[in-house]
Amino acid sequence: MEKKIISTKQIARYPIYLKHLKDLKAEGLEIVPSPIIAELMNSSEEQVRKDFQAISTSPGKPRYGRNIDDLINDLEVFLGYNKLKKALIIGVGHLGGAYMNYRGFASFGLNIVCGFDSNIEKTKEKINDKFVYPMDLLEKVIKEEKIEIAILTVPKDYALDISKRLVNAGIKGIWNFTSVDLDELKEKVAIENVNLASSFALLSHKINSLK
Amino acid sequence: MEKKIISTKQIARYPIYLKHLKDLKAEGLEIVPSPIIAELMNSSEEQVRKDFQAISTSPGKPRYGRNIDDLINDLEVFLGYNKLKKALIIGVGHLGGAYMNYRGFASFGLNIVCGFDSNIEKTKEKINDKFVYPMDLLEKVIKEEKIEIAILTVPKDYALDISKRLVNAGIKGIWNFTSVDLDELKEKVAIENVNLASSFALLSHKINSLK
DNA sequence: TAGATTGTTAATCGATTAACAATC
DNA sequence: TAGATTGTTAATCGATTAACAATC
Secondary structure, three states: OOOOOOHHHHHHHHHHHHHHHHHHHHOOOEOHHHHHHHHHHOHHHHHHHHHHHEEEEEEOEEOOOOHHHHHHHHHHHOOOOOOOOOEEEEEOHHHHHHHHHOHHHHHHHHHEEEEEEHHHHHHOOOOOEEEEEEEEHHHHHHHHHHEEEEOOOOOHHHHHHHHHHHHHHOOOEEEOOOOOOOOOOOOOOOEEOHHHHHHHHHHHHHHHOOO | OOOOOHHHHEEEEEEHHHHHHHHHHHHOOOOOOHHHHHHHHHHHHHHHHHHHHHHHOOOOOOEEEHHHHHHHHHHHHHOOOOOOOOEEOOHHHHHHHHHHHHHHHHHHHHEEEEEEEEOHHHHHHEEEOOEEEHHHHHHHHHHHHHOOOOEEEEOOOHHHHHHHHHHHOOOEEEEEEEOOOOOHHHHOOOEEEOOHHHHHHHHHHHHHHHO
16 A cells, blocks of 8 residues: 655644544434535545545545544544553643643543643642652653653743753653744654744734734 | 735744844844844745745845844734734633733733633632633623633633624634634634644654654 | 546646845 | 845745546
């Protein structure tokens, strides 16, 4: 089987497909034709078909569409939701604390093992049943627990130094919620930036366009 | 002057340019040539020039580059950071609460006026000096305070109904942190989605590619 | 069979990259 | 003047959209 090249735009769409498919399944649907999905995605049936072809293990059936269970399974396998991954949260401030409590990560197969914070006061009580450790235990915990992913929610002055420690300790991916540029590490670790400033710029521009 | 078409990708880049330019200014730089910026952005000098040309009010100078203060000012005007905009946070849970406390919004020109929550207990004390009001005051506050932007951090079952109320009350833009599809409202209001599932899918894919 | 939906191949569109003349 | 950087125009690249034959 030939491996298809999958663009970042496609990858960003797959979780949205999955959400819609689960909704349709909950409504009792068993077979989904691409025009139905295109409608929900505000896209075209051609794009839906190409996207599904790229990740599906079985072909669609002309005149019917695709089996919804197969498709959900293919998407979950592609997205890795079926494989459990251990993660930790670095910086248990307002945002980090919110993510300690967020239940939605479990649906990605993401298991938040614990948090880390440089403030000793924060390490004195559990959040959502998870320990918050002091920073000097970082390397030890990553290695012993075989943690793969770090959710980075620290103040920006600490972001780069801590990221280097994460890489050296064996972290495979950094989900970067700071505004700091970590690109110098991207040969050694997967980095995904969540940039509120970019997102807000898009909102502003849309507001101005609507006027 | 002819208006240039600016793509969403460009718009997402502008806040990142601004950050780098402010860093360079802090280091004492007064003139920036595009190769320097391209290096920081991990992009090409051609792209940098095109991006700046699209939003700048003055041309660059061959052999010198561009004046850093002019550029910062042009970017801030384009991004609307110089215009104060009132916003409110709907749903003061973990994430909404974190955003009530987040200081970074001020740099976008965003003034978080207050929060709203359906839980009466939450309305009894201020967060970061801001009131949390019960939901039945929503329309009144939006109109009296002339609020433009809503930051939506409610549980997903409430997202669509509340969004309709926001639109009817005159909100211009919804920054949607829920996983709910609000596209049916997009003719009436600007909507920008922050989708953690898509972002995480990109991280996972990068991790798998590095292996 | 007829027709809806599939998958493939070709055309279009848009963004990035390259080439190069203009200029301080 | 020489040369670095600009802005413009052309070429390339990639993703989306369109066209259409295949098929259940």
